[in-house]
Amino acid sequence: MKTLLFPGQGSQKIGMGLDFYNNFKIVKDIFSEADQTLNFKLSKIILEGPNDELVLTQNTQPAIMTVSYSIFKVLENEFGLKSDKFNFFVGHSLGEYSALVCARSLTFKDALFLLRERGLSMQNAVPVGKGAMLAVLGKDIIEVKKLITEIKSREVLEIANDNAPGQIIISGTINAINEIQSLLKVKKIKSIKLPVSAPFHCSLMKKASIEMSDKIKSIEFKPLTNQIVSNVNALPQNDPNKIKELLIEQIFSTVKWRESIEFINKQGTETFIELGPGKVLSGMTKRIARNVKIINIETLRDLESFKNEF
Numbered sequence: 001m002k003t004l005l006f007p008g009q010g011s012q013k014i015g016m017g018l019d020f021y022n023n024f025k026i027v028k029d030i031f032s033e034a035d036q037t038l039n040f041k042l043s044k045i046i047l048e049g050p051n052d053e054l055v056l057t058q059n060t061q062p063a064i065m066t067v068s069y070s071i072f073k074v075l076e077n078e079f080g081l082k083s084d085k086f087n088f089f090v091g092h093s094l095g096e097y098s099a100l101v102c103a104r105s106l107t108f109k110d111a112l113f114l115l116r117e118r119g120l121s122m123q124n125a126v127p128v129g130k131g132a133m134l135a136v137l138g139k140d141i142i143e144v145k146k147l148i149t150e151i152k153s154r155e156v157l158e159i160a161n162d163n164a165p166g167q168i169i170i171s172g173t174i175n176a177i178n179e180i181q182s183l184l185k186v187k188k189i190k191s192i193k194l195p196v197s198a199p200f201h202c203s204l205m206k207k208a209s210i211e212m213s214d215k216i217k218s219i220e221f222k223p224l225t226n227q228i229v230s231n232v233n234a235l236p237q238n239d240p241n242k243i244k245e246l247l248i249e250q251i252f253s254t255v256k257w258r259e260s261i262e263f264i265n266k267q268g269t270e271t272f273i274e275l276g277p278g279k280v281l282s283g284m285t286k287r288i289a290r291n292v293k294i295i296n297i298e299t300l301r302d303l304e305s306f307k308n309e310f
Contacts, residue, residue, distance in 0.1 A: 002271040002309070003264050005285065006068045006091035006098035008255075009200075011278035012060050014049040017067040019300045021047065026077055027070040030108070034066045037112045042066065057197060058119030061094045062112045068098040068276035069108060071297055075275075079307050083226055088236065088264050090229040092281055093201070093255055094118070096247065102275075103226045105240065110219045117215055121208035122251065123198055131199030132177040133160060136168045137190040141258075144168040147189075153179050160201035161255040164284040169194070171202035205252040213248050234259035257281075258288050265289040273297060273309065 020027045021043075031043035045053045046063045053059055075081035089099035097115055100106040106114075136144050141162045148157050153176045160171035170180065177193070184191045199205070221240035228237050230246045234256040237243050261272075261284075271293040274281045282296045295306050 001087040001268045002085055002273060003088040003090060003269045004072075004086050004099070004102065005272055005274040005281045006089070006095035006102070007064060007274060007276040007278055007281050008092035008095045009057070009060050009064065009196075010194075011276060011280050012054055012064055013277055014051055014054060015047060016063075016277035016298070017070055018047055020067075020070055020074055023300060024070075024074050024078065026073050030066060030070045030073065033108065034062065034112055037109045038062065038116055055197075056119070057123045058116055061097075061115040061119040064094060064276060065098045065101065065111055065115055068095070069101050069111075071275045071303075072098075072102045074303070075297070079303070086226055087267060087269060088229050089226050090260055090264065091231075092257055093231060093250070095276075095281075096228065096231060096250065098276070099228055100221070100224075100243070103224050103228060105222050105224045105228070105243070106219070114212075114215060114219060118208070118212055118251070121211040122200060122205060125206075125208040125211075126198050126204050128197060130174060131172065131204055132174045133169055133171045133194040133196050133199055134177050134181055135192045135194060136170060136184065137192070138166050139168060139189060140165055141168055144170065147180065147183065147187075150183060151176060151180050156199070156202055156204050158202040159254045160199075162258045163255070164258055164287040166287070167284065169201075171199040172204070173199070201251070201253060201255055203252055209248055209251040212251060216244050216247055219244075229260045229264060231255045231257070231260065234263050236263075257284060261285050261288040265292065271295065271309065273306075 034042045089103045091099040097111045101111045155173040155176040157172035157176035161169035224238040232246045232253045274296045279296045282294045
């Protein structure tokens with residue numbers, strides 16, 4: 001069995017999807033549809049930058065989804081990809097929207113709208129400079145939760161992403177993040193402050209979740225043939241109403257990537273294929289699921305190397 005993976009924020013880079021854009025009319029059409037739907041040149045930001053535009057959350061989210069979906073459609077139309085070959089579609093944070101589009105639950109246009117609005121809501125939920133995110137390396141989630149309890153600050157400090165063994169992301173106010181970073185330094189635990197503009201996937205995002213609730217509920221989601229594994233509970237979902245509820249909750253909840261991959265692996269997945277920019281999910285998945293094949297498709301060269309997989 002095989003599972004498709006769809007990357008989230010942090011994987012973006014200027015020029016992502018360029019060789020697919022230059023070689024396949026369907027990709028040009030998808031990029032054009034994105035521009036028309038959003039009423040600005042998202043395609044230019046994806047292909048040419050500038051980087052300070054691309055990294056804006058409200059641009060990054062629809063941009064990554066557009067590239068992942070473009071690669072999926074090339075595989076489907078040009079290389080005969082059959083969805084029934086895959087037991088699960090799973091995405092990291094915004095990647096869940098890419099997964100839902102490729103699984104035909106959500107239209108591309110509706111996903112563009114939701115991700116643009118999601119990005120704006122998440123960016124505006126906390127004033128710039130008031131929140132931050134920190135990667136804690138070499139510790140598991142239980143150890144990091146214990147470290148959080150040692151912080152004297154009563155400000156928000158929570159697990160944002162349980163990405164893989166030895167890679168936990170925490171999110172909260174800047175004061176709480178600075179305090180735990182100092183504690184980690186004393187304990188000689190490596191940490192890296194992330195270059196993000198807001199503290200995602202923590203209770204500080206509840207305002208964004210409330211803003212997105214009616215927008216998500218207003219969109220039609222069709223029942224899925226392929227199951228989505230939710231970031232919120234690391235369990236398979238195919239009911240549209242439940243998926244909507246989980247997408248609303250996902251905005252302020254921990255991304256349970258490690259648990260999701262562990263669950264999928266136990267269901268018999270032998271090959272994981274990441275579609276989109278970067279190799280972040282491939283790297284994390286390799287640390288979670290042993291003795292499986294992991295493939296990343298972000299360029300035409302990758303496609304030629306692995307086209308027999310489809």
